[in-house]
Amino acid sequence: MTRCRFWRLDRHPEGNTDFARFLSLQEEDCAPLADGEVRIATEWLSMDAGTRMWMSPRTDGYQPPLPLGSKMVGLVLGRVIESADAGYPVGALVRGFGQWADVATVVPALTGLEVVDETVADPRQHFGALGMNAWTAYVGVKEVASVKPGEWLVVSAAAGATGSLACQVGRNLGAKVVGIAGGADKCRYLTEEVGVDMAIDYRNEDVDARLAEVPGGVNAFFDNVGGPILDAVLGNMAHYGRVAVCGMVAGYDTDAPMPGPAKFDQVLMRRLRIEGFFIPDFLHRGAEFMPQLREWLDAGKLAVRFDETAGLENVLTAYERMLTGKNIGKVVVKL
Amino acid sequence: MTRCRFWRLDRHPEGNTDFARFLSLQEEDCAPLADGEVRIATEWLSMDAGTRMWMSPRTDGYQPPLPLGSKMVGLVLGRVIESADAGYPVGALVRGFGQWADVATVVPALTGLEVVDETVADPRQHFGALGMNAWTAYVGVKEVASVKPGEWLVVSAAAGATGSLACQVGRNLGAKVVGIAGGADKCRYLTEEVGVDMAIDYRNEDVDARLAEVPGGVNAFFDNVGGPILDAVLGNMAHYGRVAVCGMVAGYDTDAPMPGPAKFDQVLMRRLRIEGFFIPDFLHRGAEFMPQLREWLDAGKLAVRFDETAGLENVLTAYERMLTGKNIGKVVVKL
Numbered sequence: 019m020t021r022c023r024f025w026r027l028d029r030h031p032e033g034n035t036d037f038a039r040f041l042s043l044q045e046e047d048c049a050p051l052a053d054g055e056v057r058i059a060t061e062w063l064s065m066d067a068g069t070r071m072w073m074s075p076r077t078d079g080y081q082p083p084l085p086l087g088s089k090m091v092g093l094v095l096g097r098v099i100e101s102a103d104a105g106y107p108v109g110a111l112v113r114g115f116g117q118w119a120d121v122a123t124v125v126p127a128l129t130g131l132e133v134v135d136e137t138v139a140d141p142r143q144h145f146g147a148l149g150m151n152a153w154t155a156y157v158g159v160k161e162v163a164s165v166k167p168g169e170w171l172v173v174s175a176a177a178g179a180t181g182s183l184a185c186q187v188g189r190n191l192g193a194k195v196v197g198i199a200g201g202a203d204k205c206r207y208l209t210e211e212v213g214v215d216m217a218i219d220y221r222n223e224d225v226d227a228r229l230a231e232v233p234g235g236v237n238a239f240f241d242n243v244g245g246p247i248l249d250a251v252l253g254n255m256a257h258y259g260r261v262a263v264c265g266m267v268a269g270y271d272t273d274a275p276m277p278g279p280a281k282f283d284q285v286l287m288r289r290l291r292i293e294g295f296f297i298p299d300f301l302h303r304g305a306e307f308m309p310q311l312r313e314w315l316d317a318g319k320l321a322v323r324f325d326e327t328a329g330l331e332n333v334l335t336a337y338e339r340m341l342t343g344k345n346i347g348k349v350v351v352k353l
Numbered sequence: 354m355t356r357c358r359f360w361r362l363d364r365h366p367e368g369n370t371d372f373a374r375f376l377s378l379q380e381e382d383c384a385p386l387a388d389g390e391v392r393i394a395t396e397w398l399s400m401d402a403g404t405r406m407w408m409s410p411r412t413d414g415y416q417p418p419l420p421l422g423s424k425m426v427g428l429v430l431g432r433v434i435e436s437a438d439a440g441y442p443v444g445a446l447v448r449g450f451g452q453w454a455d456v457a458t459v460v461p462a463l464t465g466l467e468v469v470d471e472t473v474a475d476p477r478q479h480f481g482a483l484g485m486n487a488w489t490a491y492v493g494v495k496e497v498a499s500v501k502p503g504e505w506l507v508v509s510a511a512a513g514a515t516g517s518l519a520c521q522v523g524r525n526l527g528a529k530v531v532g533i534a535g536g537a538d539k540c541r542y543l544t545e546e547v548g549v550d551m552a553i554d555y556r557n558e559d560v561d562a563r564l565a566e567v568p569g570g571v572n573a574f575f576d577n578v579g580g581p582i583l584d585a586v587l588g589n590m591a592h593y594g595r596v597a598v599c600g601m602v603a604g605y606d607t608d609a610p611m612p613g614p615a616k617f618d619q620v621l622m623r624r625l626r627i628e629g630f631f632i633p634d635f636l637h638r639g640a641e642f643m644p645q646l647r648e649w650l651d652a653g654k655l656a657v658r659f660d661e662t663a664g665l666e667n668v669l670t671a672y673e674r675m676l677t678g679k680n681i682g683k684v685v686v687k688l
Binding site: 244278280283284285288290291294 | 579601611612
């Protein structure tokens with residue numbers, strides 16, 4: 019009988035810290051595999067802000083809240099150890115939505131499970147330059163924000179996993195890029211490793227005043243946070259500017275909805291387009307983006323810094339680092 | 354020497370009533386016509402909510418505020434009486450942005466002046482089914498809100514000039530239509546003349562509860578008002594819904610920006626698209642929409658009710674009727 023250690027959601031968390039009050043590490047015997055299921059020995063876990071919403075009792079979110087008592091859900095990378103789906107043979111390296119667990123049991127069609135390319139030297143890149151953060155960056159910058167060469171793109175949470183990739187996708191598509199992040203270390207990372215044209219430290223600088231320096235105004239905004247930073251960008255958009263709403267981290271730690279953007283009237287005044295999009299919607303399009311992302315990765319044009327933690331027992335610490343912005347780059351946990 | 358009677362903007366108005374405190378009727382000799390100018394004997398004036406912004410001192414609006422002491426600007430229909438532009442010969446019936454005046458002097462290229470089709474039986478239709486409100490309705494419903502057959506379209510200020518046309522464009526394109534308006538008379542007009550599938554009286558009904566009746570949620574929203582009605586619709590959108598922001602009448606009477614939509618987080622949760630657009634941006638595309646609009650008009654599929662006032666001296670009364678929603682249909686002034 020396979021044993022499984024996993025994080026269980028016991029109560030709905032408040033805030034973005036002290037998750038140990040709300041989740042507990044449990045162990046159980048795995049149930050026999052049902053028809054169509056696949057069992058994975060997890061090697062890596064991806065920490066993603068979007069999963070915070072699943073812990074909330076809000077019913078108007080992306081999807082129904084995770085019932086209390088469930089295994090916490092997240093992206094996993096690992097090897098198939100038992101399979102009732104011929105498309106995912108034992109031994110295959112796979113990635114998809116599983117559980118915060120050393121053994122994840124999934125229904126491939128419901129969780130976007132994919133067999134990944136074993137020729138990629140660093141398997142963490144399946145959560146990095148070739149993963150959902152990268153697809154999100156690519157779709158958000160190219161399709162939702164419709165960034166064109168020579169335009170000015172602003173990215174919030176720019177030192178995070180998705181943000182740092184969005185900056186680089188923008189630059190690779192010929193845009194000028196402004197990255198907004200908190201603290202001097204992150205801004206140095208943006209300037210020196212990510213390669214932005216301007217870095218704004220929202221903790222120590224007046225974001226509104228710095229954005230006013232953008233010549234002609236901001237053409238596109240890839241927004242991960244919402245709240246006051248969205249307000250500042252809306253006040254500095256060019257006419258016909260586009261906002262791709264990828265996340266609203268500013269509101270994830272509260273069950274109450276955030277107030278709407280203070281400068282919403284600019285939508286009319288400057289004929290802006292604001293569009294929400296959501297990583298899991300692009301699961302099925304990953305293969306389409308892969309050749310371009312792989313080419314950029316191999317050419318050194320998609321640099322990803324990993325923020326790595328070891329051990330299933332340390333998942334909550336890694337998750338908190340990511341949610342509170344202590345990380346630079348992509349937060350992963352090695353099991 | 355041609356004399357000209359006109360409304361002069363003396364002070365920035367507050368609110369949407371008592372405009373006589375802020376504008377005055379003046380008379381002067383017209384200056385000799387400059388190169389490229391055209392002089393028009395105005396026969397009809399169109400009253401449009403969008404012009405309220407020009408009276409405001411806000412510099413972050415659609416365009417710079419109208420300087421105090423200027424002639425108030427608005428859409429006019431009339432005959433050319435003097436011309437220094439060969440494209441607009443004396444005697445031609447023309448429409449474009451002119452002044453609230455019995456004689457309007459314009460530079461055609463700057464004001465979207467067009468020679469209109471004299472075969473249209475009712476000249477008011479150049480402000481109605483064939484005018485900018487209709488182009489706005491058509492672009493907003495078809496292009497910005499991307500309404501498809503079988504979808505549910507909601508229109509606010511639905512008994513107004515643009516709103517009633519947006520309802521009919523939606524219906525003509527095969528959508529189900531919900532019109533929101535204030536009062537039983539307007540709702541009867543929507544049901545009996547405009548032909549909506551559901552009318553909601555926001556003064557006497559719970560808009561949120563009524564919208565919850567829409568099967569599957571609202572796919573598209575043509576919004577003229579913003580504010581609490583936008584909040585109610587955002588809470589009842591289907592996934593991948595589109596909001597075409599045509600106006601924010603709820604905020605026009607104040608110089609302070611409106612608060613952002615309370616349910617803005619639904620942009621992310623339901624992957625919505627919100628896009629602002631603006632009538633004058635479509636001046637140059639009028640000809641493109643005209644065949645379809647003319648066909649619908651001739652087939653009785655674009656019914657316009659006119660709310661008519663006579664005399665230049667009564668312009669402010671007509672304007673207030675329109676801004677405060679006392680009108681049903683298109684407000685025009687006959688000179």
